[in-house]
Amino acid sequence: MDHRAVDEDPFVDPVHPHPHPHSEERQRPVEDSTLIAGRTASLTLGTDSLIVVDEGFAQRKRWNCCGLLGNESKTTHAIPFYNILWAELSQFEISIRYARPTAANVVRVSIINYPVEKPDHPRAISWVEHLLDRAYGESRRKKRIKLLVNPFGGQGKAQKWYLRDIEPIFAAARCEIDLEKTQYRAHAVEIAENLDVDAFDVIAACSGDGLPHEIINGLGKKADARRALRKIAIVQLPCGTGNAMSWNLNGSDSPSLAALAIVKGIKTPLDLVSITQGDRRTLSFLSQAVGIIADADLATEHLRWLGSARFTYGVLVRLLQKTVYPCDLAVKVEVATKAEVREHYRQALNDRSLPDSRRGGPSSQEAGDENQNITGLPELHYGTVNETLPEDWTLVPYDKLGNFWCGNMAFVAARNNPFPGALPNDGCMDLVTIDGDISRWKAIQCIAGVETGKFFDMAHVNYRKISGYRIIPRDQKDGYISIDGERMPFEPFQAEVHRGLGTVLSKSGHVYEAPGVVSKSGESSSSLRA
Secondary structure (H helix, E strand, O other), X not given: OOOXXXXXXXXXXXXXXXXXXXXXXXXXXXXXXXXXXXXXXXXXXXXXXXXXXXXXXHHOEEEOOOOOOEEEOOOEEEEEHHHEEEEEEOOOEEEEEEEEEEEOOEEEEEEEEEEOOHHHHHHHHHHHHHHHHHHHOOOOOOOEEEEEEOOOHXXXXXXXXXXHHHHHXXXXXOOEEEEEEOOOOOHHHHHHHOOOXXXXXXXXXXXXXXXXXXXXXXXXXXXXXXXXXXHOEEEEXXXXXXXXXXXXXXXOOOHHHXXXXXXXXXXXXXXXXXXXXXXXXXEEOOEEEEEHHHHHHHOOHHHHHHOOHHXXXXXXXXHHOOOOOOEEEEEEEEEOOHHHHHHHHHHHHOOOOOHHHHOOOOOHHHHOOOOXXXXXXXXXXXXXXXXXXXXXXXXEEEOOEEEXXXXXXXXXXXXXXXXXOOOOOOOOEEEEEEEOOXXXXXXXXHXXXXXXXXXXXXXXXXXXXEEXXXXXXXXXXXXXXXXXXXXXXXXXXXXXXXXEEEEEEEOOOOOOOOOOOEOOOOOEHHHHHO
């Protein structure tokens, strides 16, 4: 991506190259789209940007280092509608606040003001409303946000990042904020369980991935859990070590870009996964792992000072040892081959149906009325881990399993995309299994492939879409099981997906911000690399 425009034109947005969702709508006639502002300026609603023509720009000189030569600035600039935060008309002028790129991964609030003559006020009021329509599209304006800050997130910098990068954007967009700091582990569970979901549109976690996990499980404890999980959108403002939710939904781990994405986010149904273990039921939004990935994540907590390198270190150590994790495994397969996964993904790219119609499942009719008092969590279609295995499941022994990795989102960390076929609400989990006795060279290729996009096509990577599974570790007294990065007891567990049970905000409304097995243009990922 070319970021030179940051220096050449402060109105160009180098960090959001995608067109606004409504860029294809018919443009309004020029006389309706253009507002004359003062004697020297005009504001025009373009295809996907606000076009500002101001002769005053040309009076600003830019000097070279010797101060001898100067160039006149351009008189025309464009502000992408996506970057428009708010616009309003006062007694004497129109004010437009927008997110101005100041670096490749940073935006800051800026404002432009122009005088409007009193006789022009009725037309200016209408023009402002049209501008906000174009700026927000499907997204709700003036979002009411319950914001939880983990003061220990980001090595204690979460509060600083919120005040510097996030709060100004929310304020400029006229969002209503109710901020609360978490005080101890699982505090967010309590807050979410007792939250009045009708008082807010969004509950935001200013943290890593731990707080969203707690929030989801807190809402899952409410008496009207299904209604609560549909009513309020759960989002992440990336301020932790792991920021997978933000990478998937906002396309970035930049706090300011994530704040902008949430301001403009589209309400999107999200599949959630029930994990039953013993007499416990937990909700998962991100991934579950047994084997090398779980060990590399959880057994290296003491190496957090290494940053993301601790995970790579943990994986390499276990690969060199050719560690295996014997278990018995049963799965309910929905999409069996990689070719079918690609076709499944391609169809999802073309699905532009309304969000609630994509919730699916036995409770899809309930989703149509979020004001119903829907009690509790959905029933478990496949039962719990303590019950008899479903009739159409077969328990298969895996003596040399190296990695069991099941994902509900594509990215699990920055640039780590092991589940390129994952979709927010297709009613499936993406399952990856790899034998532990493959050669060390192939194993190392797997690590590199997760970042390069070649992982999915590797012959030794078994990739399927499933709706449920049961895994029973054996021949080990203790080990690691990771659910959304949180350690769970090392004992058998069962998982089942609930289509569209949760709600998030995303840029597109139907896919993740990750390279998929089919590109957004419809080509397969392997053909693009070829």
